[in-house]
Structures are given as C-alpha cells and as structure tokens.
Amino acid sequence: MKIICNKSELLDGVNTVLKAVPVRTTLPILQCIFIDTTEGFIKMTANDMELGIETVVEGDVIDKGKVALDAKLFSEIVRKLPDSEVVIESDDSFKTLIKCEKARFNIAGRSGDDFVMLPEIGRDKYIRISQYALKEVIRQTIFSTSDSESNHLMSGVLFEIEEDHMRVVALDGQRIAIRRLTLKESYDKEKIIVPGKALNEISKILDGDMEKEVTIYFESQHVLFAFDQTIVLSRLIEGEYFQIDRMISNDYNTKIAINKKELQSCIERAALLIRESERKPLIVNITDQSLAMMIQSAIGSMNEDIDIEKEGKDIMIGFNPRFVLDVLRVVDDETINIYLVNPRSPFIIRNDDGFYLYLILPISFNM
Amino acid sequence: MKIICNKSELLDGVNTVLKAVPVRTTLPILQCIFIDTTEGFIKMTANDMELGIETVVEGDVIDKGKVALDAKLFSEIVRKLPDSEVVIESDDSFKTLIKCEKARFNIAGRSGDDFVMLPEIGRDKYIRISQYALKEVIRQTIFSTSDSESNHLMSGVLFEIEEDHMRVVALDGQRIAIRRLTLKESYDKEKIIVPGKALNEISKILDGDMEKEVTIYFESQHVLFAFDQTIVLSRLIEGEYFQIDRMISNDYNTKIAINKKELQSCIERAALLIRESERKPLIVNITDQSLAMMIQSAIGSMNEDIDIEKEGKDIMIGFNPRFVLDVLRVVDDETINIYLVNPRSPFIIRNDDGFYLYLILPISFNM
Numbered sequence: 001m002k003i004i005c006n007k008s009e010l011l012d013g014v015n016t017v018l019k020a021v022p023v024r025t026t027l028p029i030l031q032c033i034f035i036d037t038t039e040g041f042i043k044m045t046a047n048d049m050e051l052g053i054e055t056v057v058e059g060d061v062i063d064k065g066k067v068a069l070d071a072k073l074f075s076e077i078v079r080k081l082p083d084s085e086v087v088i089e090s091d092d093s094f095k096t097l098i099k100c101e102k103a104r105f106n107i108a109g110r111s112g113d114d115f116v117m118l119p120e121i122g123r124d125k126y127i128r129i130s131q132y133a134l135k136e137v138i139r140q141t142i143f144s145t146s147d148s149e150s151n152h153l154m155s156g157v158l159f160e161i162e163e164d165h166m167r168v169v170a171l172d173g174q175r176i177a178i179r180r181l182t183l184k185e186s187y188d189k190e191k192i193i194v195p196g197k198a199l200n201e202i203s204k205i206l207d208g209d210m211e212k213e214v215t216i217y218f219e220s221q222h223v224l225f226a227f228d229q230t231i232v233l234s235r236l237i238e239g240e241y242f243q244i245d246r247m248i249s250n251d252y253n254t255k256i257a258i259n260k261k262e263l264q265s266c267i268e269r270a271a272l273l274i275r276e277s278e279r280k281p282l283i284v285n286i287t288d289q290s291l292a293m294m295i296q297s298a299i300g301s302m303n304e305d306i307d308i309e310k311e312g313k314d315i316m317i318g319f320n321p322r323f324v325l326d327v328l329r330v331v332d333d334e335t336i337n338i339y340l341v342n343p344r345s346p347f348i349i350r351n352d353d354g355f356y357l358y359l360i361l362p363i364s365f366n367m
Numbered sequence: 368m369k370i371i372c373n374k375s376e377l378l379d380g381v382n383t384v385l386k387a388v389p390v391r392t393t394l395p396i397l398q399c400i401f402i403d404t405t406e407g408f409i410k411m412t413a414n415d416m417e418l419g420i421e422t423v424v425e426g427d428v429i430d431k432g433k434v435a436l437d438a439k440l441f442s443e444i445v446r447k448l449p450d451s452e453v454v455i456e457s458d459d460s461f462k463t464l465i466k467c468e469k470a471r472f473n474i475a476g477r478s479g480d481d482f483v484m485l486p487e488i489g490r491d492k493y494i495r496i497s498q499y500a501l502k503e504v505i506r507q508t509i510f511s512t513s514d515s516e517s518n519h520l521m522s523g524v525l526f527e528i529e530e531d532h533m534r535v536v537a538l539d540g541q542r543i544a545i546r547r548l549t550l551k552e553s554y555d556k557e558k559i560i561v562p563g564k565a566l567n568e569i570s571k572i573l574d575g576d577m578e579k580e581v582t583i584y585f586e587s588q589h590v591l592f593a594f595d596q597t598i599v600l601s602r603l604i605e606g607e608y609f610q611i612d613r614m615i616s617n618d619y620n621t622k623i624a625i626n627k628k629e630l631q632s633c634i635e636r637a638a639l640l641i642r643e644s645e646r647k648p649l650i651v652n653i654t655d656q657s658l659a660m661m662i663q664s665a666i667g668s669m670n671e672d673i674d675i676e677k678e679g680k681d682i683m684i685g686f687n688p689r690f691v692l693d694v695l696r697v698v699d700d701e702t703i704n705i706y707l708v709n710p711r712s713p714f715i716i717r718n719d720d721g722f723y724l725y726l727i728l729p730i731s732f733n734m
Contacts, residue, residue, distance in 0.1 A: 073639070073666060080636045103636055107667035269447045269470055272440070299440060300474035 001035070001067055002089045003042050005059025007081050007100060013044050013057035014075045016230055019201040021071040022048035027116070032068035033075075034115045035088070037061040045118065046071060051198045052118040053205075056229040067094050068112030077105050118233050121224045126217045127161055127187050131227060132210040137168045137179050138203040140330040140356070145196035146172035156193040156237040158244075159216075163187065169244055170196070175323050176247065176359040192218050193241055198234035205230065248348070248359060252339035254312040256286060260336045262306050264328040266293050269304065271321040273297045281318030281363035286310065286340070317343045318365035324349075327358040368402070368434055369456045370409050372426025374448050374467060380411050380424035381442045383597055386568040388438040389415035394483070399435035400442075401482045402455075404428040412485065413438060418565045419485040420572075423596040434461050435479030444472050485600050488591045493584045494528055494554050498594060499577040504535045504546050505570040507697040507723070512563040513539035523560040523604040525611075526583075530554065536611055537563070542690050543614065543726040559585050560608055565601035572597065615715070615726060619706035621679040623653060627703045629673050631695040633660050636671065638688040640664045648685030648730035653677065653707070684710045685732035691716075694725040 014033065022030055025048065034045045042057040067090040078086070081100040090096045094109035138157070146154040151173070158169040166181045202225055206214070214227040218236070225232040267282060273295050274280050285292040291306045317340060327349055328336075340347040343362055350357040381400065389397055392415065401412045409424040434457040445453070448467040457463045461476035505524070513521040518540070525536040533548045569592055573581070581594040585603070592599040634649060640662050641647050652659040658673045684707060694716055695703075707714040710729055717724040 076639050077636070080632070080639060082632060102673070103633065103669065103671040105636075105640075105667060105669045265447070265449065266470065269444070269472075272443050272447060273472075300472060302470065302472045304470040306469070 001037055001065025002062035002087070003035075003037055003059055004062060004085060004087050005042060005057055007078070007083050007086050009058045010086055011078050013042075013055050013229075014078050016055045016205055017044045017046040017053045018071060018075055019204060020046040020048050020051045020053040020232075027114075029068060029110065029112065029114050030116065031071055032110060032112065032115065033071045034066070034068045034112045034117075036066045036112075038064050038066060040064065045115070047116050047118060049116065050195065050235055051201060052233040053201075054118060054231045054233075058229075063089075065090060066112055067096055067109040068115055069096060069107065069109050073107060077107070118231075119222065121217050121222050121233065122219055123217055125188070125190065125219070126215050127166070127183060127190075128185065128213050128215050129166070129181070129183060130210050131206045131212045131214050132208050133181055134214050134216075134225075135203050135206045135208045137181060138199045140179050141168050141170040141177040142196050142199055142203075143326045143330075144170040144172050144175050144177035144358075148172075152237055153193060153239050153241055155197070156195050157199055158241045159190075159192050159194060161187050161190045169241070171242060171244070174320070174361045176244065176357075177327070178244070178248075178357040178359075180355050190218070191241065192223055193237040193239070194223055195234055195237055198232070202232050202234075205232065247346075248357065249341075252312065252341055252348075254286060254310065254315045254340040256291065256311075256338050256340075257309040257335050258291060258306060258338065260328055260331060260334060263291075263336075264325065266304050266306055267321045267325055267328075270295045270302050271325070273299045273302055274321065275299070279320075279363075281365050282321045282324075283316065283318045283365055285314075285316045287314045315340050315343065317347065318363045319347075319360060320363060323360045327360070331356060331358075368404055368432025369429040369454070370402075370404055370426055371429060371452060371454050372409060372424055374445070374450050374453050376425045377453055378445050380409075380422050380596075381438075381445050383422045383572055384411045384413040384420045385438060385442055386571060387413040387415050387418045387420040387599075394481075396435060396477065396479065396481050397483065398438055399477060399479065399482065400438045401433070401435045401479045401484075403433045403479075405431050405433060407431065412482070414483050414485060416483065417562065417602055418568060419600040420568075421485060421598045421600075425596075430456075432457060433479050434463055434476040435482055436463060436474065436476050440474060444474070485598075486589065488584050488589050488600065489586050490584050492555070492557065492586070493582050494533070494550060494557075495552065495580050495582050496533070496548070496550060497577050498573045498579045498581050499575050500548055501581050501583075501592075502570050502573045502575045504548060505566045507546050508535050508537040508544040509563050509566055509570075510693045510697075511537040511539050511542050511544035511725075515539075519604055520560060520606050520608055522564070523562050524566055525608045526557075526559050526561060528554050528557045536608070538609060538611070541687070541728045543611065543724075544694075545611070545615075545724040545726075547722050557585070558608065559590055560604040560606070561590055562601060562604055565599070569599050569601075572599065614713075615724065616708075619679065619708055619715075621653060621677065621682045621707040623658065623678075623705050623707075624676040624702050625658060625673060625705065627695055627698060627701060630658075630703075631692065633671050633673055634688045634692055634695075637662045637669050638692070640666045640669055641688065642666070646687075648732050649688045649691075650683065650685045650732055652681075652683045654681045682707050682710065684714065685730045686714075686727060687730060690727045694727070698723060698725075 036043045042059045045054045087099040096109040098105040160167040163186045164183045168179045170177045217224040291308050293304045295302045346359045403410045409426050412421045454466040463476040465472040527534040530553045531550045535546045537544045584591040658675050660671045662669045713726045
C-alpha cells in the first residue's frame with residue numbers, strides 16, 4: 001500500500017477515528033487504526049465494538065492495499081509531522097514507512113485481517129438534520145442520562161420521530177430533559193435509543209455547522225450517523241423506553257418567571273456552602289414578587305432575594321443545585337418559567353411553545 | 368472591621384495572596400487569609416512559612432480591625448460574587464458578613480492573633496529590575512533546578528550581582544542554565560540563592576510588564592520582592608553555591624549552527640519512539656553540512672537530516688531529548704550555536720555575547 005496525503009487532512013482523519021479506539025480491550029487489533037485503500041480512496045476505520053467510526057481522507061492512492069497501525073503511536077507521529085505532504089508506504093510484511101519532508105519513520109504494522117469491520121447498515125430508514133441542531137440537542141439533553149448500570153435505558157437518549165417532529169429525551173430517575181425539533185421533511189413514526197457515550201463522541205466530531213447536514217440511518221440494532229466524509233456507527237439500546245408522557249403533568253399551583261442569569265449566579269453562590277458529600281438541598285422560598293434563597297450549613301450561611309413574577313400559591317421547596325444549574329446552562333432564554341405543584345412533586349422548567357421541558361424532583365427538607 | 372471595595376480588586380488581591388496558602392499544614396491558621404485594616408488601608412496576607420505574600424487592596428476602610436478568613440471558602444465566595452461593590456464586616460466574635468448586591472454570606476472568621484506575620488526585612492540592600500526581565504529570567508532557568516532532596520542547593524536559583532550585571536544560574540547535576548542581564552544601575556557584589564518554588568509562584572503573580580519594576584531586597588536569610596501593591600517574601604537557601612565557572616570550558620572540537628525550530632520539531636518527533644521508562648538517549652551524527660538524527664527502539668525507527676553549518680570535527684553524541692527541548696523552548700534565536708567536545712563531555716548551547724549559556728551532559732550509548 002502506498003498513499004500520499006496532506007498532513008492536516010491526515011491528522012483530521014486520524015483525530016476523527018481515534019474517538020472509537022478503546023483505551024482497554026481484550027482484542028488488541030482494535031487498538032489499531034485500519035487503513036483500507038482497496039477501493040481507490042483512503043478509508044480509515046476504528047471500532048471499539050460499541051462505536052465504530054469510518055472516515056475518508058483526501059489524498060492519492062499510489063498502490064492499493066490495507067494495513068492496521070497502532071492508533072496511539074500513529075496519531076502521535078502524524079501530529080508531530082511537519083505541515084507538508086505525507087507518504088505512507090507498507091510492504092508485504094506490513095512494515096510501514098511514514099515520510100514527510102526529511103523525517104522518516106519506520107513502524108511495524110499488522111495485516112488487519114482480524115480487524116472487526118463495521119456491519120453494513122440498510123439505508124432505507126433515515127432522517128436528515130443539520131449538524132448544528134444535532135450537536136445542540138445532544139448538549140441540551142445528555143447531562144440527564146445516568147451511567148449507573150441499574151437501568152441500561154437511562155444511559156441512552158431517546159430520539160422519537162413523527163412526521164416532521166423530533167422529540168429527544170433523557171432521564172436518570174431524578175430528572176427528565178426533553179427537547180423538540182422541527183425537521184425539514186416528514187418521516188414515518190420511529191423510536192430509537194442511542195447510547196449517551198456514542199452521542200458524546202459524535203458531538204465532539206460534529207463541527208456544528210448550520211449549513212451542513214447529518215443523515216441518521218437506523219436499523220433494529222444499529223444507528224449510523226453520516227456527515228462530511230465520516231460515518232459513525234453505534235449499537236442501539238434495546239428495550240421499551242419509559243412512558244414519559246405519564247410522568248409529566250401540565251397542572252401547577254405556582255408559576256414563576258425569573259431572570260435566568262440571576263438565578264444561575266445565585267445558585268452558584270449558594271452551592272459554595274454545600275459540601276458535595278452532604279447532599280443537602282438548596283431551599284428557596286417563593287412569595288409574591290420574590291424568590292428568597294436561604295442556605296445554612298456547617299460552613300456558613302447565605303441568603304439572597306431575586307425579583308420574580310409569580311402566579312398562584314407561595315411555596316417553599318428544596319432541590320439539588322447541580323440539577324438546576326445543568327438546565328440553566330443549556331437554556332438560552334433570558335427569562336425562564338418554572339412551574340411548581342408542591343414541595344414533594346417535581347417542578348418543571350419549560351417554555352410556552354414546548355421546545356424544551358426539564359423536570360426535576362425536589363428534595364425534602366426539615367426547617 | 369468594615370471595608371468596602373470593588374469585587375474585581377478584591378478578587379485580584381485574594382488570588383495574589385492565595386499562592387502562599389499551604390495545601391497542608393500543621394498550623395491551621397495558615398490556611399486563612401489575614402485581613403488587617405488597622406493602618407487605614409486593606410492589607411491581606413498569606414504565609415506558608417517558606418513563602419509569604421502581602422498585598423494591598425484598593426478600597427475604603429469604614430471600621431479598622433483584623434480578621435482571618437478561611438482562604439478556600441473566602442476566595443470561592445469572592446469569585447462568585449456579582450461584579451459590584453463588596454462590603455465585608457466582622458463583629459467582635461469575628462463572624463463575618465460578606466455583602467454584594469442582594470447576596471449576603473455569613474461565615475465564621477478567626478481573630479488571627481496566632482497568624483504568623485511576615486518578618487521585617489531591611490531595605491538597605493536591593494536591586495531593581497523590570498517585571499518582564501524577572502519573569503523571563505525565571506522561565507529561562509527554573510527548569511534546570513531539581514526537586515530532589517539530596518542537594519538542597521539544586522532546588523534554588525542563584526542570583527549573582529556585580530555592578531550592573533546580574534547572572535542567574537540553575538543546575539540539577541546533569542545540566543546548567545545560565546542567563547546574564549544588564550541592570551540599569553550599579554550595585555555592590557552580592558549572591559543569593561532563592562528557592563525555585565518561590566520563584567515559580569512569583570512569576571505567576573508578575574504581570575510581565577516591561578515598564579513596571581520589581582525591587583528585590585535581601586538580607587542574610589530572606590529575600591523580598593516588592594512590586595505593584597504586593598510584596599512576596601521568601602527564605603533564602605543557605606550554603607555556598609557550586610563553582611559554576613570551573614564546570615564550563617570555552618574549548619570545543621566541533622561547533623555547529625542549526626535552525627532552532629527544525630531541531631526542536633525533529634527531536635519532538637524522535638522522542639515519540641522513546642518510552643519515558645526506557646531512558647534511551649537520542650543519538651545524532653554530526654558530519655559536514657548535516658546533523659543526522661537516528662533512533663531505533665522497540666516501537667520503531669526514525670531518521671531525519673537537518674542542514675547545519677559546522678566547524679571542526681565530526682562527532683556522534685547521545686543525549687536526553689527532554690533536556691535539549693527544555694533549552695530550545697526558552698531560546699528565542701532563529702539559529703543557535705552548539706559547542707561540542709567529545710561524546711563523553713558536556714555540550715553547550717550559547718550565544719556569542721554570553722547572554723545565555725546552557726550546558727548538558729551527554730548520555731553514553733552503544734551502537
């Protein structure tokens with residue numbers, strides 16, 4: 001095999017597939033990047049069996065062939081090469097020469113015959129969405145997934161498509177994050193649960209361009225994200241997702257409108273007095289025209305009032321500051337609406353047109 | 368005590384003294400920042416017994432007094448306050464109220480009677496230097512100090528003053544770093560050894576302005592750096608520093624001139640093939656017009672040629688790539704000169720006017 005390509009194109013390709021190289025594996029070949037040029041273009045693949053990434057690097061194929069190169073070493077070498085033309089040449093025993101200007105590296109390669117290639121995915125069922133929208137929607141929901149092994153479904157994010165609507169949902173037993181999007185086209189009804197880990201890696205590769213699109217193909221067990229010169233393949237999480245709609249009620253006894261930045265800064269300040277290990281709630285007292293934050297801990301005490309607009313009853317409620325901060329970080333509105341029922345029922349942060357809805361369970365407290 | 372000051376001024380002051388707050392200490396009071404306003408201005412002090420920092424914060428003293436506040440908590444609170452006017456008020460039992468806009472924090476303070484104040488330093492002996500020059504000279508030498516406990520002198524940096532010359536030296540047993548500066552004024556002959564750790568913290572506080580000055584005062588056991596509204600006090604390392612001049616010879620058998628960037632990139636690439644644990648040298652073969660880098664390891668092999676200008680004998684020599692990279696990072700010249708004697712003797716990177724000299728011991732190797 002012999003290829004010639006530009007260092008920066010090569011590095012982009014390597015960095016892209018690198019995200020699917022496992023840190024630890026029982027199958028050493030998976031710690032390689034597999035380069036396949038038999039089809040006349042430079043295709044690189046990495047696969048950790050949960051997530052697989054394939055990308056095409058711009059360049060010339062001089063001799064067709066295949067080689068698997070240790071991902072860590074290969075990526076480090078590419079990174080340190082001068083910004084110039086790179087020649088990669090493997091012989092029959094997979095010894096590989098990497099040349100760039102005057103630098104010449106010789107490293108051992110492998111045949112890659114035992115490399116686990118990505119399965120073929122049917123291209124019948126798909127949706128299209130902008131890279132920007134996908135990247136945003138991942139960021140706006142993924143923090144509500146849970147790593148815990150107790151319920152596998154909680155580690156995934158639900159994508160629900162119906163006509164030109166997409167609903168994206170994540171929940172971890174103490175909170176729910178829901179985002180709605182309008183798609184450009186209409187599609188058949190579909191539900192898939194994508195592992196949060198895969199989405200996390202995908203969102204790192206997506207460049208977030210509004211003009212560029214991602215096509216998401218899905219089968220019963222796999223999902224494939226195709227964009228630019230890259231495809232990312234992930235297993236789906238199997239099972240029936242939670243009945244979200246039953247968990248959410250539109251009833252409330254109190255509705256407040258509050259400045260998002262003020263609330264965020266105030267919670268950040270109050271959280272200083274809570275040690276992570278204590279798991280103490282933050283308590284707020286909502287009365288007419290003001291939300292009073294009060295915290296008293298072994299470290300000290302703090303209080304602060306924020307002006308609000310309120311409808312309905314007064315209420316005093318406790319919550320995990322981190323859960324609310326997670327939501328405030330991904331909501332862009334200057335003023336947000338919070339809907340509360342009572343100190344033991346979930347409260348909801350949502351906008352009127354239903355494009356986002358975040359539900360958080362309160363924490364009980366003794367005064 | 369009651370003071371009013373601006374949040375950003377307060378934060379600058381806190382961040383400055385924070386560098387002298389010990390992470391661990393047997394004297395808990397030292398984990399506080401001591402605020403003293405008895406002289407009519409806001410003075411903050413922190414002291415870990417090796418390093419002491421005192422700074423004055425712009426602001427109004429309403430009631431004179433003193434209080435010691437837990438440094439971690441106090442700094443976190445100040446950091447999270449709105450960008451506005453801050454009122455700090457301590458009562459007779461040192462309970463402290465921190466107010467800023469609508470936020471009110473109450474934390475426990477301490478009298479600070481047991482706080483270890485910085486000793487008075489005589490102001491007779493001193494030199495003046497620009498903040499920029501001091502910051503630079505620290506960066507350019509400090510990497511050659513050694514943390515090892517075996518020789519305390521190696522953990523310090525020597526400042527040698529004679530008339531309007533200053534020589535700054537650091538060495539760790541395998542290399543020497545020397546920088547020379549011209550001062551604006553002439554001073555009496557003086558030698559001090561300042562702990563590397565103190566210099567490291569000082570260089571973080573110095574803003575590196577060419578127009579601003581630092582005055583360095585010294586006594587037999589202490590050195591004091593005074594700049595802006597801040598003083599930093601450090602113990603000196605006692606003892607007789609190494610006879611540097613005996614270690615350095617101007618004789619050489621080979622002199623090469625080489626492009627610094629090319630050498631740096633080439634060594635960085637070659638170093639990829641050496642595992643930190645192996646401690647293998649990089650080997651270069653210097654012949655007429657070229658320096659050939661060759662490396663062969665368990666990981667792979669690499670070679671690269673760099674054009675040079677050479678005087679004297681051909682030579683093949685091995686060295687620790689990190690030691691040479693450390694030097695190349697702090698030398699600004701486009702082309703550098705390297706002087707070599709033989710494969711077992713130290714080689715020297717220096718410029719003609721003697722403003723920098725770096726000596727490195729080679730590593731023996733078998734071909």
